Structure formats: C-alpha cells, structure tokens
Amino acid sequence: MSCELVSTEGLTRDFAVGRGLGATRTLRAVDGVDLEVRKGEILGVVGESGSGKSTLGRLLLRLLEPTSGRILFDGADLSRLDRRGVHAFRRRAQPIYQDPYSSLDPRWRVARTIREPLDAFGLGTAAERETRVAELLEAVGLSERHGAARPHQLSGGQRQRAAIAAAIAPRPDLVVADEPVSALDVLVQAQILNLIASLQREFGLTIVFITHNLSVVEHLADRVAVMYLGRIVELGRTAEVLRDPQHPYTRALIDSVPHPDPARGPDLSALRGEIPSPIDPPAGCRFHTRCPIAVDLCTTVDPPLRADASGRVVACHLAQLDQHAA
Amino acid sequence: MTAATVALRHVRPRELTARLGGRQAAAGIGILVVLILVALLAPVLAPHSPDAIDADHILAGPSWSHPFGFDALGRDVLSRVLFAYRASLGVSIGAVALALALGLPIGIVAGYFGGVVDNLLMRPIDLLLALPALLLAISLISITGPGELVALFAIATIYLPILARVVRSSVLAVSRELYVEGARARGVSHARTIWSHVVPNALGPAVVQASVLAGFALQIEAALSFLGLGAQPPTPSLGLMLADGYQVLQQAPWADIFPGLAIAITVVAFNLVGDGLRSKLDPRGISG
Amino acid sequence: MSVLRLDHVSVLYGRVSAVSDVSLAVDEGEIFALVGESGCGKTTLAMSIMGLLPRAAAVAGTIEFLGRDLTALGEEERAALRGDRISMVFQDPASALDPAFSVGEQIAETIRAHKRVGLREAKARALRLLEEVGIPDAPRRYRDPPHRFSGGMQQRVVIATALANEPALLIADEPTAALDVTIQAQILDLMRELRRRHRTTILLIAHDFGVVAQLCDRAGVLYAGQLVEVAPVGALFAESRHPYTAALLGALPSAEHARGALPAAPGQVPDLVSPPPGCRFQPRCPLRRAECDLVPPLAPVGDHLTACWATPETQALGRELAIAGGGA
Numbered sequence: 033m034s035c036e037l038v039s040t041e042g043l044t045r046d047f048a049v050g051r052g053l054g055a056t057r058t059l060r061a062v063d064g065v066d067l068e069v070r071k072g073e074i075l076g077v078v079g080e081s082g083s084g085k086s087t088l089g090r091l092l093l094r095l096l097e098p099t100s101g102r103i104l105f106d107g108a109d110l111s112r113l114d115r116r117g118v119h120a121f122r123r124r125a126q127p128i129y130q131d132p133y134s135s136l137d138p139r140w141r142v143a144r145t146i147r148e149p150l151d152a153f154g155l156g157t158a159a160e161r162e163t164r165v166a167e168l169l170e171a172v173g174l175s176e177r178h179g180a181a182r183p184h185q186l187s188g189g190q191r192q193r194a195a196i197a198a199a200i201a202p203r204p205d206l207v208v209a210d211e212p213v214s215a216l217d218v219l220v221q222a223q224i225l226n227l228i229a230s231l232q233r234e235f236g237l238t239i240v241f242i243t244h245n246l247s248v249v250e251h252l253a254d255r256v257a258v259m260y261l262g263r264i265v266e267l268g269r270t271a272e273v274l275r276d277p278q279h280p281y282t283r284a285l286i287d288s289v290p291h292p293d294p295a296r297g298p299d300l301s302a303l304r305g306e307i308p309s310p311i312d313p314p315a316g317c318r319f320h321t322r323c324p325i326a327v328d329l330c331t332t333v334d335p336p337l338r339a340d341a342s343g344r345v346v347a348c349h350l351a352q353l354d355q356h357a358a
Numbered sequence: 359m360t361a362a363t364v365a366l367r368h369v370r371p372r373e374l375t376a377r378l379g380g381r382q383a384a385a386g387i388g389i390l391v392v393l394i395l396v397a398l399l400a401p402v403l404a405p406h407s408p409d410a411i412d413a414d415h416i417l418a419g420p421s422w423s424h425p426f427g428f429d430a431l432g433r434d435v436l437s438r439v440l441f442a443y444r445a446s447l448g449v450s451i452g453a454v455a456l457a458l459a460l461g462l463p464i465g466i467v468a469g470y471f472g473g474v475v476d477n478l479l480m481r482p483i484d485l486l487l488a489l490p491a492l493l494l495a496i497s498l499i500s501i502t503g504p505g506e507l508v509a510l511f512a513i514a515t516i517y518l519p520i521l522a523r524v525v526r527s528s529v530l531a532v533s534r535e536l537y538v539e540g541a542r543a544r545g546v547s548h549a550r551t552i553w554s555h556v557v558p559n560a561l562g563p564a565v566v567q568a569s570v571l572a573g574f575a576l577q578i579e580a581a582l583s584f585l586g587l588g589a590q591p592p593t594p595s596l597g598l599m600l601a602d603g604y605q606v607l608q609q610a611p612w613a614d615i616f617p618g619l620a621i622a623i624t625v626v627a628f629n630l631v632g633d634g635l636r637s638k639l640d641p642r643g644i645s646g
Numbered sequence: 647m648s649v650l651r652l653d654h655v656s657v658l659y660g661r662v663s664a665v666s667d668v669s670l671a672v673d674e675g676e677i678f679a680l681v682g683e684s685g686c687g688k689t690t691l692a693m694s695i696m697g698l699l700p701r702a703a704a705v706a707g708t709i710e711f712l713g714r715d716l717t718a719l720g721e722e723e724r725a726a727l728r729g730d731r732i733s734m735v736f737q738d739p740a741s742a743l744d745p746a747f748s749v750g751e752q753i754a755e756t757i758r759a760h761k762r763v764g765l766r767e768a769k770a771r772a773l774r775l776l777e778e779v780g781i782p783d784a785p786r787r788y789r790d791p792p793h794r795f796s797g798g799m800q801q802r803v804v805i806a807t808a809l810a811n812e813p814a815l816l817i818a819d820e821p822t823a824a825l826d827v828t829i830q831a832q833i834l835d836l837m838r839e840l841r842r843r844h845r846t847t848i849l850l851i852a853h854d855f856g857v858v859a860q861l862c863d864r865a866g867v868l869y870a871g872q873l874v875e876v877a878p879v880g881a882l883f884a885e886s887r888h889p890y891t892a893a894l895l896g897a898l899p900s901a902e903h904a905r906g907a908l909p910a911a912p913g914q915v916p917d918l919v920s921p922p923p924g925c926r927f928q929p930r931c932p933l934r935r936a937e938c939d940l941v942p943p944l945a946p947v948g949d950h951l952t953a954c955w956a957t958p959e960t961q962a963l964g965r966e967l968a969i970a971g972g973g974a
Contacts, residue, residue, distance in 0.1 A: 074905075080826035095539055122545045135536040137555050145537075152545035187914055188684075198544065217683035217853065222897035222910030229906030244827065251899035251908070271901065288831040290856030292898060294879045303828045306796050 037206060037238045038069040038092060042101035045087055049311060059311045061087040063262035064101065066337070069206070074232060074239045076253030076270060078246060078285070082310050084262040085242045089208045092240060093125050094118065106205070123153045126199040130211035132191035136183040142194040143169070143179035149202040168197040172227060189220035193227065200231060210242045225252060246289050250274055258282045261310050261318040264337065268344035278344065278351040281319050317349070325350055383634020386569075389627035397443035404437035409592045417610040427612035430602065435613055438594040439620050445506050445595040447624070449588070450575035452510045454568050457517035462564065465525025469560070470533050470552055480526065486519045495587045506595070509588035513575050524567045528560040535559070566632045573628030576621050596621050649674050649815050649847045650695065655707035657690050657699065657871075662918045664690045666871040666926075667707075667941065672815075675845040677837075679858040679879070682868035683894075685915055688851045691868075692817050695849070696734055697724035712814060730760040733808040737820040739800035743792035749803045750776065750788030756810045775806040780836060798829035802836065809840065819851040834861055855898065859883055867891045870916050870926040872941075877950040887952040890927045925955070943967055 043065040048056045062084040069075050069092075079085045090096040092103065094110050103110040105121060113121060126149075129135040136145055143165050150161040169179050172193040183191050192212065199207055209228070213221040229252065232239055241253055249256050249270060257267040258279065266279040277283040284303045305322045308314055314321050320330040329349050337347045396403060405423070412432040420427040426435035468479040495512035502508060532538065533556060541551045580597025582588035589595035596617050603614030648671035657665040665687040672678040680688040693699045695709055697716065709716040711732065716724065728734075736742045744752060753772035757763060763771075769788075776784040779802040792800055801821060808816055818837070822830040838861065841848060852858050858865050859879055866876045867888065875888040886892045893911040903909070913930040916922055922929050928938040933956040942953040945963040954960055 080828065090539075093543055095543060119545055122543055125543070127540060127543050129536045129540070131536065135540050137537045137541075137559070139558050148541065148546060149544035152547075152550075189914060195540075198540070202545070217915075218855075218894050218897050219683065219911050220914070222899065222908040225899055226906050226908050226910055233906065245899075246827075247899045250901045251903065252905055274901075284828060288827040290831070290834065290854070290860040292855035292859045292895065293883055294859045295884070296859075303831070306798060306829070307826065 035070050036068040037071045037106060038067075038240075039104045040065055040067045040092075040101060041104075042066065043088070043091060043098055043103060044100045045084075045091055045096060046099045057311050060262055060313070061310060062091060062098075065262075065264055067257060067264065067267075069238060069240055070255075071205075071238055072236055073254040074241055074252055076249035076256040077240060077242045077259060078244060078249055078256060079259035080244060080285075080307055082261065082307050083259040084310070085259050086210050088259070089127070089210050089240060089242050092206070093127055093208050094121060095127070119153075123149070123155075123202045124204050125206040125208070126202065126204040128192075128196055128199045128207060128209040128212045130214050132188060132195045132215070133183060135195050136191060136198075138183055141180055141182055142174075142186070143176075146179070146194065146198045146201055149198060153202050155202060164201070168201055169194075171200070171231070172197040173223075187220075188216055189223060192216065192220075192224055196224075196227065196231070200235065200237075203235065204237070206238045206240070208240045208242070211244070212241075213248060214243065214245065221248075228252070246274065246286060258285065261308065261313050263318060263347065264345070265319065265347045266345065268342070272342070272344065278346040279319075279348045280323050280325055280350075284322075284324075317347075380634050380638055382630050383638060386627045386630025386632075386634060389623065390631070393443055393624060393627070394447060396440055397447050400437075400440040400444060404434075404440045406434040406437045408433065408438045408441040408594050410434070417606060417613065419610070420612055426616045427610065429599070429613045430606050430610070435599075435616055438599060439596070439616055442594040442596045442599055442617065443620070445589045445593055446576055446579055446597065446621075449506050449510045449513065449579045449595075450572050450624075453513035453517060453575050454521075454572045456510065456514040457521050457571075458564070458568055460514075461518050461521035462525055465522040465564070466529050466552060466557065466560070468522070469526040469529030470548070470556055472530070472533075476526070480522070483519045483522050486515060489515065492582075492585070492587070495582055499587060504587055504590055506589050506593070509579050509582045512582065512587075513578050516578070517571055517575075520571065521564055521568060525560065525564045528563045529556055532556050532560040562635070566636045569628045569632035569635065573625035573632075576624055580621070596624075647674050648672060649712060650849065651708075651710040652691070652695075653708045653710065655691070655694065655705065655709060657687070657694055658704045658706075659700075659702055663921060664703075664871055664918060665694070666921075668868075668871075668873045669707075669944070670866050670873060670876060672847060672849055674847055675841075676863040677841060677848040677850055677861055679850045679852050679862040679865040680868060681852055681855065681858055681865050681894075683853060683915060685870070685918070686868040687871040688868050689819055692734070692819055692849065692851050695815075695817060696728060696732060697721070698728075726760070729756055730811045731813055732815045732817065733811070733813040735801070735804050735808050735816065735818040735821045737823050739797060739804045739824070740792065742804050743800060743807075745792055748789045748791055749781075749795065753803070753807050753810050756807050760811050772806075772810070775810060776803070779803070779806040779809075779840075780832075781806075796829075797825055798832060801825065801833055805833075805836065805840070809844070809846070812844065813846065815847050815849060817849045817851070820853070821850075822857060823852075823854070830857075837861060855883075855895065867894070870921055871918060872926050873944065873953065874925075874927065875950060875952050875954075876944065877952075881949040887947050887950045887957060888954050889931050889933050889956070893930075925953070937961075937964070940964075 043062055044060065045062040047059045047061055049059045050057050065088060077085045077088065087096065091098055110121065136142065146168055147161055147165050150156060150164060156164060165179065166176065169176065174190060174193050178186060178190055213224050216224060225248065231237060243249060253270045255268060256270045256273050257264050258281065260281050266273060266277065266282045273282060274286060277286060288303065303322050308321055316332045317330040317335050320326040323330065335347045335349045337345050339345045410433065412428065415428045416432040417430060418428045424434050424436065426439060429435055464479050464483060468476040494515055495508055498508045498511055538551060538555050541555050576596060579588055579595065580600055583595050583598040584601035589598055599617035600614060600621065603617060607614050650672040652668055652670050655665060655668045668691065680691060682688050694705050699705065705717060750772050753775055754768040757768045757771055773784055773788055776788065781787055781799060781802055795803065822833050825833060834857065840846065850862055862879050864876065864878050865882055867874050867890065869890045875886065875891050882891065886895055896909045899908060911930045916926055916929065924939040924941050928934050935955060937955040942955045942960050943963050944951040944953045945960040947957050947959045952960060
C-alpha cells in the first residue's frame with residue numbers, strides 16, 4: 033500500500049560546530065528519525081528550539097543532505113536522484129518559511145518571485161505564465177497591485193500570501209511549512225491558516241507543518257509528531273495525542289501553554305530546568321534530566337519507539353501502550 | 359549596459375539624480391566625470407606643454423598666463439596638473455577595476471559555496487595581505503622596469519584581498535537569506551541564483567568599499583611615485599608633483615598646493631560616491 | 647490608589663498617529679496588560695511612560711506617575727526615575743544585558759546608579775536578587791558574563807536588574823515572547839511569585855492572550871492606537887464587549903473550529919497616516935453603524951469599559967457628553 037508520500041528511515045543530520053581554533057564538535061540536529069507522511073494529510077511537527085524540527089523540514093525538501101539514513105519520496109530514494117531527478121523533485125516539494133520578509137528577495141517585485149518557479153521549471157509558455165501569476169495572486173487573496181509591489185511595501189500578512197503563492201506555483205505535492213504563522217498577529221494568523229487549509233483542500237496538498245504552537249497544530253493537523261533533541265518522542269492522531277499524551281514531554285508541553293482562559297487557573301510550570309545542549313545530549317532517554325517521572329532505567333537505556341494498535345508511537349519506558357505489535 | 363542606456367533615455371533629471379544614488383553620489387560622479395574629461399582632453403585644455411622648461415621662471419608665482427605658477431624646473435603647474443590626472447586617475451581607477459575584476463568572482467564563489475571552496479580560494483588571497491606593497495612593487499620593477507603599470511599592479515594586489523574579503527562576507531550573509539534557499543527550492547540553478555539574487559543584494563558593500571579605495575589609491579600612487587617606483591619623470595603624476603613641491607613649499611607654495619588640491623578633490627569625489635551609494639543600495643530605499 | 651494614570655495621551659510620529667487619546671489608570675499592586683496586535687501602539691505607550699520615545703515623537707496629554715506629571719519633567723529628572731522608580735524588562739534579554747560585564751556587576755551598577763550605597767552592600771544585594779529570581783548557584787555565577795546563561799536565565803537576570811531598586815512600576819514588554827513554552831511557563835511562575843512577595847505594580851505589554859489570562863488582573867485592548875476595551879481578565883475572556891476583542895479571541899486557533907473556518911476578521915489594520923475617522927476598527931467591524939465615524943467614548947458596561955457605539959451604555963454616555971459639550 034502506498035498511502036505515504038514521504039517516508040524516512042533512520043534520518044540523521046550532523047553539523048560541525050565551533051570552527052576555527054579548538055576541536056570541532058558534532059551537533060546531531062536530527063537523530064535517527066523514522067517518519068511517514070501520508071498523501072493529503074497535514075502532519076504537525078512540534079518542538080522547542082533545538083528539537084531539530086526545522087532541520088528535519090530542510091532534509092525533507094533536500095535542501096540539506098542527510099548524514100545518514102534515507103528519504104523515500106513517492107517510492108524513490110532521494111539520495112539516488114541525479115541532477116534531473118533532483119530538479120523534478122524540487123517542483124514537487126516546496127517550502128514556506130516563517131519570516132516572509134527574508135523569504136522574498138527585497139529587490140524583486142512580488143510577481144517576479146511568484147513567476148520564478150514557473151520559469152525555472154519551464155511550466156507553460158510565457159503568456160501562460162503571466163496568466164498563471166495573476167491566477168496565483170488571486171488564489172492567495174492578492175491583487176495585481178500587490179504583484180507589482182516590492183516586499184517592503186506590503187504588510188506581513190500580504191508578504192506571507194505572496195510567499196505561499198510562489199510555493200504553490202509549480203503545483204507541488206508536498207509543502208513543508210516552517211512556522212509559517214509564528215511571526216503574524218492573531219487575526220492575520222487566522223486568515224493565513226484559513227488560506228493554507230483551503231489551498232490544501234483545493235490542490236490536495238500534503239503539508240508538513242512545523243511549529244512550536246500547539247493550538248495551531250490542534251486546529252490544523254491530522255497527525256502530530258513531537259520532537260525533543262533531534263528525536264521524535266511521540267506521534268499520533270492530533271486529537272488523541274493532545275487529549276491523552278503518552279510521553280511526559282508531550283504532557284509537559286501541553287501543560288506549559290498558558291491557556292487564554294483565567295478560569296482554567298494558572299498552569300504550574302510543568303518542567304524544571306532547561307533544554308540540554310544538543311551538542312552534548314544526555315545519555316539514556318534524552319528527556320530524563322527534566323522528566324518528572326524518570327526512573328533509573330531512563331538514565332542508561334535509550335527508550336525505543338513503540339507503537340500501539342491505533343498507530344500511536346511513543347518513545348518512553350513508562351508509557352502504558354496496548355502492546356499489540358506494529 | 360544597453361538596458362541601462364535605454365532606461366536612462368526616458369529619465370528626467372531629478373530621477374537621474376535618484377538613480378545615481380541621491381545628490382551626494384550624483385555630485386561625486388559629476389566631479390569624477392569632469393576630472394576624467396580633463397585627463398582625456400589634457401592636450402587640448404593645457405595652455406602649455408607639461409614638459410616645456412622656462413628657465414627664467416623657475417618657481418615663479420601665479421600670473422594670468424600661468425594661473426598655477428611654475429615649479430622648480432620652470433614648468434607650468436596648471437598644465438602639469440591637467441596631464442597628471444591621466445597617470446593618477448588611470449592608476450587609481452585601473453587598480454580598483456583590476457582588483458574588482460578578480461576579487462568579485464573569487465569572493466562571490468567563496469562566499470556562496472563556502473566550505474572547501476571557500477578555503478581553497480581565500481587562503482591564497484589572504485597570503486597577499488601579508489605581502490608588503492613596497493616589496494611587491496620593487497620585485498615587479500625588477501621584472502618590468504618602473505612605470506605607472508607597476509604602480510597599478512601593486513595597488514591592485516593590495517586591494518584584491520580587501521575587496522575579495524568584503525564581497526565574500528556580504529555574499530555569505532546574503533546566501534543565508536531564506537530567499538536564496540527558496541530560489542533553490544524553486545528549481546533555480548546555482549549560477550542563476552548567484553546572478554539574480556545573491557549578486558544584486560551583496561554587491562553594495564563592495565561598490566562602496568571600491569569607491570573609497572579608489573580615492574585612497576591616489577595617495578598610494580603618490581607614495582610609490584615619490585620613491586621612484588611609480589610614474590617616471592618627466593611623466594607628471596599628482597603624487598610626484600606633491601612630493602616635488604613639498605621640497606619648495608616655503609618659497610613656492612603653489613607648486614605643492616595645487617597638486618594637493620587636485621588630489622583632495624578627487625578623494626572627496628570618490629568618497630561622495632561611496633557614501634551616496636551606501637544609502638542608495640539599501641533596498642528599502644528603492645522607490646516604486 | 648493608582649500608580650500610573652494616563653489622561654488623553656496621544657503620540658504622533660510625524661504624520662503617523664501611533665496612539666490616539668488613550669486614558670487609563672493602573673492601580674497599586676496590580677498587573678495590568680496592554681494587549682493588541684503589532685502596530686497597535688502598546689510599545690509606543692510603554693516608551694512614552696519610560697520617556698524613551700525618539701525625539702521626532704510628539705506626546706500630548708498627561709502621564710501621571712505617583713501623582714507627578716511625567717510629561718512636565720525634564721530629561722534629567724526622567725532619567726533619574728528610570729531604573730529606579732520605573733524599570734523595564736524587554737523582549738530580548740540578550741540585547742538588554744551588556745556582554746562585557748558580569749551579570750552580578752550589572753545589577754550592582756544599577757543599584758549604585760541610584761542609591762548611595764557601598765560596593766560591598768550593592769554586591770550583597772545583587773546576590774540576593776540573583777538568588778531570588780532563581781539563578782541556581784548564584785554566588786558562583788555572579789561573575790559570569792551574560793552569554794554563559796541560557797535565554798530563560800538571562801531573562802531572570804534582566805528581571806533581577808529591573809527589581810534592583812524596588813521600583814513602584816515595572817514595565818514588561820513581551821518578556822516571554824522570545825522564550826520556549828516550557829521556559830515561558832517558568833518565567834510566568836517567577837513573575838507571579840515576585841508580585842506576591844513585593845506587590846510590585848506591573849504593566850505588561852503582550853500579544854499572547856494566554857499569557858494575559860494567566861498572569862494579569864486587568865487588561866486594556868488597543869487597536870490601531872485606540873483603547874477599545876478595559877476589563878478584569880476574567881470578565882474580558884468570559885464575555886468580551888468590544889467587537890475587536892471578540893474578533894481577536896474568536897480567531898485563536900483551536901479544534902473548536904473546523905479546519906479552514908477560523909473566524910478571521912476581514913481586511914487589515916489601517917494605515918496610521920490616514921486612519922479611518924471615528925472608531926478605527928469600523929471598516930472591519932460586523933456591527934458597523936452610522937455613528938462609527940465619531941470616536942466612541944469608553945463607557946462602563948458591567949465590569950468593562952467599552953468604546954463601541956453598538957453598546958447602549960456608550961450611546962448614552964455619548965449623548966451625555968454631547969449635551970455637556972454643547973452646553974460648554
């Protein structure tokens with residue numbers, strides 16, 4: 033059965049840090065991630081800074097090469113593609129970034145940026161591309177006037193609409209959106225989330241939605257993967273994971289979000305301590321230094337990802353799963 | 359080039375000023391254009407021959423027929439200044455142009471690709487920084503003999519690592535912008551990404567630096583000529599004239615002051631261009 | 647008694663009307679939030695209280711702090727208040743701390759800038775503050791420069807510096823916006839604890855309704871420079887009276903709305919060079935009516951103060967003011 037568009041096996045990416053004098057150290061930003069993204073779903077990826085969620089996104093788009101492990105896109109191994117294969121893949125997988133100012137060339141009029149992928153992939157004739165740019169502007173709620181403007185002349189929301197238009201221009205199958213609404217105000221955020229949802233429905237997009245905002249995931253994502261220090265610690269259907277988190281980190285993350293309802297009482301800070309440096313992650317379970325329920329086993333043995341019957345995946349020694357093998 | 363000419367044809371003066379980087383840069387460019395014309399037309403403009411010696415008027419003061427006076431050999435200072443612009447502007451602009459021609463591609467490629475490519479390109483360039491300009495000029499002379507070209511090459515060699523480093527660092531910064539990564543995701547080739555996104559956004563600091571360095575080149579040329587490593591007498595160069603005039607500053611200040619003023623005007627013009635471009639090249643300043 | 651009272655405060659940056667006729671009072675010991683989207687004027691208001699607006703800004707109205715009108719004070723007198731009676735915590739702790747000095751020295755320096763105390767006493771007090779804001783192993787870390795601390799710990803140091811001279815008013819501008827949620831929760835805990843212990847009056851600038859709900863007593867909602875609603879947070883979240891507040895709360899993403907069906911108010915924030923006349927929210931407002939071209943007064947509606955012509959209380963107050971205005 034090929035209901036997954038992307039799957040990764042043991043995906044790992046290292047970065048060298050501390051260049052220049054002194055020994056270089058290795059930062060393992062993404063560490064052995066096995067992940068499947070299903071066709072037509074919105075998969076939320078949540079985590080705090082240093083969780084590796086952005087690196088994972090760039091790996092999925094092949095904007096970074098994995099150190100080890102592999103990515104299958106529609107059945108094809110991305111690392112085995114030749115130049116033409118990569119070019120063809122790029123058309124099918126597009127990014128949307130957090131900061132719509134730095135994702136648009138400040139010297140380019142917006143319409144030119146939207147047209148860029150059409151030119152690069154050779155989609156349609158020159159006249160067809162013009163028409164397509166106008167259609168795309170309209171599809172994201174912008175006018176020709178906005179198309180003729182440079183990014184600094186637009187508001188944050190308008191810039192993000194333009195960036196989205198450029199991303200969907202080559203009719204991709206996969207969109208990796210890295211914090212696309214985090215820089216936006218609430219009302220603009222709501223408009224952009226609605227836009228992303230409607231485009232997803234209209235074009236049957238598969239979206240990997242990377243964010244630190246659990247409310248956004250709750251609203252938008254079919255499934256959610258929770259990352260901590262380069263690993264996926266829990267993955268499952270969004271409603272189930274948020275209602276009944278099995279990993280103590282997921283629970284802490286949910287409890288830490290200040291709820292916009294004073295009647296729910298002040299949330300006590302669920303976690304002591306800080307996120308450890310990914311350069312020198314703790315032995316055993318990486319979360320044990322902050323875990324409220326850690327036992328001796330956690331300090332030495334790295335918990336494997338275990339799946340239950342419903343497809344929920346958790347990496348915790350203490351999680352009570354229905355032990356039907358998966 | 360053609361696109362620029364076509365565009366300029368429809369432009370009104372005020373717009374032209376804006377496109378040239380505002381009033382400051384326009385003034386600087388205006389002065390430089392005049393100076394380059396002066397250098398080119400020196401044979402026409404100069405009232406006397408720059409080399410003609412009038413033994414009766416050694417160190418004579420300014421008069422109607424010789425407004426800048428005479429130098430220690432009885433030559434007309436005005437005519438020599440006009441001719442000196444040829445050597446001085448030629449050396450300074452030529453040195454910067456040569457340094458840019460080599461430094462831009464090196465800096466762009468090193469900054470964009472980084473890693474091993476960066477090291478391979480930039481380490482040899484850094485070695486140049488360690489070469490003293492004077493030693494370099496002297497060793498060049500041993501190959502080619504002295505002259506303006508030696509000064510030009512020596513200055514270009516000093517400037518090459520400076521400009522390459524400036525370009526590299528601004529390209530490095532621009533390459534980290536998301537629109538560059540985005541362009542790759544949108545299927546744009548490296549060459550095209552560099553040409554259409556990286557270079558236009560990264561060139562600013564290098565152009566500013568280059569215009570300031572061009573002004574400074576006049577002073578290096580003066581020093582080299584003073585040591586006999588640059589323009590050779592009787593070819594007039596502003597640096598040489600400044601050095602010669604300094605010896606007679608007490609008796610005949612005009613022999614020193616006018617070449618000095620000529621250098622100052624040129625340096626100021628280059629700096630005006632640099633400052634004007636600095637503000638112009640901020641993309642938020644682009645109108646319409 | 648109110649620590650801070652703004653009376654008809656307006657701020658103009660050239661032609662940009664950043665803050666328009668804002669009046670409010672912050673009581674002693676309370677945490678008051680100014681909420682709104684970017685460009686609503688909340689940071690401009692904070693800066694006008696601190697006296698840190700750029701020269702080009704023109705401030706009208708009065709800003710009364712402990713009974714003194716700050717707008718009437720000279721620059722030196724205002725500088726003497728800053729860091730002493732009024733202090734500020736910024737969003738980005740890394741840029742608020744001087745990288746060249748140890749965290750302990752920075753706090754001690756803040757104390758000695760305003761109080762005639764000896765070095766040893768200032769040091770002892772700085773150390774107590776570091777312990778109080780929860781820096782582990784404070785005596786040893788006193789000499790560490792800021793970059794040795796994580797973002798959360800840096801923000802604790804900034805808070806300690808702000809509290810160094812026991813200010814009467816602490817202005818916190820998005821103090822947790824740059825932090826991860828688990829760290830944000832810790833900082834919110836700390837601020838609650840400090841408030842309980844010192845009864846410091848806090849003016850919190852925020853865009854996150856969650857933070858406002860969990861930390862504050864009352865909140866004022868700003869839209870495009872106008873104060874549209876003031877209410878105790880309980881009342882505000884239970885039943886917002888102004889259509890803008892309702893739109894903001896309604897647009898928060900959650901599973902309650904079907905995907906793609908968040909009630910997002912149409913349009914965008916107006917250009918503040920030429921804002922719409924009267925209520926600035928009117929072009930986007932579902933309750934728009936003819937009167938909206940006039941600025942609605944803030945009228946008491948139950949526990950709320952609301953400036954909206956669609957509420958009968960504002961209507962009544964408007965008539966009253968018109969009669970009074972006509973009589974004068």
